[in-house]
Amino acid sequence: MPTEHVHSSTDRRLRTEEKIISAAADLFLESGYKATTVRGIATRAEVSVGRVMAAGDKDVLLIRCYDRWIAQLQSGTYTLPVRARTGSVASARSQPASSARGRVKPAATSAVQNHLVGIFLPFLEFFAAHEDLSRDYAAALMRVPGKPQVFESLAVDLQEKLSSSLISIGISEAYALASAVALYDSYLGILFRWAASDMSLPEATEALSQSIAFHTQLRRPA
Template sequence: MPTEHVHSRTDRRLRTEEKIISAAADLFLEFGYKTTTVRGIAKRAEVSVGRVMAAGDKDVLLVRCYDRWIAALQSGTYTLPARAHAIAEATPSARTDAKPAATSAVQNHLVGIFLPFLEFFAAHEDLSRDYAAALMRVAGKPQVFDTLAADLQDELSSSLISIGISEAYALASASALYDSYLGILFRWAASDMSLHEATEALSHSVAFHTQLRRPV
């Protein structure tokens, strides 16, 4: 039937795109953005160069890879590679010292929500800088600004409400914290900011927003 044929064709296209994104992800992590080529992605995915370009140019593919990695980090299904663990362990501030402004369990929990993303950025600094640049060039709305953003803000607002902050303030603060997190990442991409400094900056933002309460 025609409908079944359309579904079958769509499924094949999605499977092919999945192969392309997986190939691009492997090559970006292994060789970096600049060294990876569309031809190399096509060869790794065992498809034509034209098929890769139909899925997106290098900027689009890098953004889609980061959407995937960020989704896995948010769901807790992504395991940082050995290099990332080495960086985190070599930087004591990543788990403790970098949170001078966060003193309550909720504040530490909120900072901890962001730590996997900061650690991923630290483990792949050059690639993450290329990602930040790609975000500025890619048209459309990447998931990091859409569904992924909404999911993370839901988690943040729930934690804020749990310490007595009104829902309206919690929603506003969750949005502000997410914007702070993105701002810190872009600032990091444009400077020599360290993992310690990035985590400390986020800690201060968390400390400020967890002090907000409903008007009396």
């Protein structure tokens, strides 16, 4: 039947795209953005170069890989690779966030504040573990028109988690929803700052902690 044929073709296309994204993700992590080629992705996925280009160019594929990784981080199904780097992920977990330039401020201390920092920490750790690739990702977001999931479904999901935590400490729903959006925007802004500078993981965590500390003040309509 025609409908069955359409469904079968769609399923094959989706399976092929999944192979392409998986191959691209492996190569981006193994070799980096610049060393990864469309032909290399095609070879790894066992498809033609044309099939890869139908799924997207390198920028689009990198964004789609990050959409996948961010979704996995949000669902807790992504395992951060252990990599030795300056300002390691392990040390960032064990030490309070502070400024490397001498101006130390207290990190968020309440249970809810620490919980909110913990929601964002896997994403900051992923950036730290793959700094060069994440900088290429930030640049790709600027070059590619459209709305990746990080600005749509993934944003909504994370903002729901944030607003729920804010409501749990007595912040009104309207303020909690607005603060959740602001915190998400702060998180994205910090990542873009990081991509354009020599910001460290502790500095990024501290910057986010300061924003969280402000938004977790009890605020209700007068």
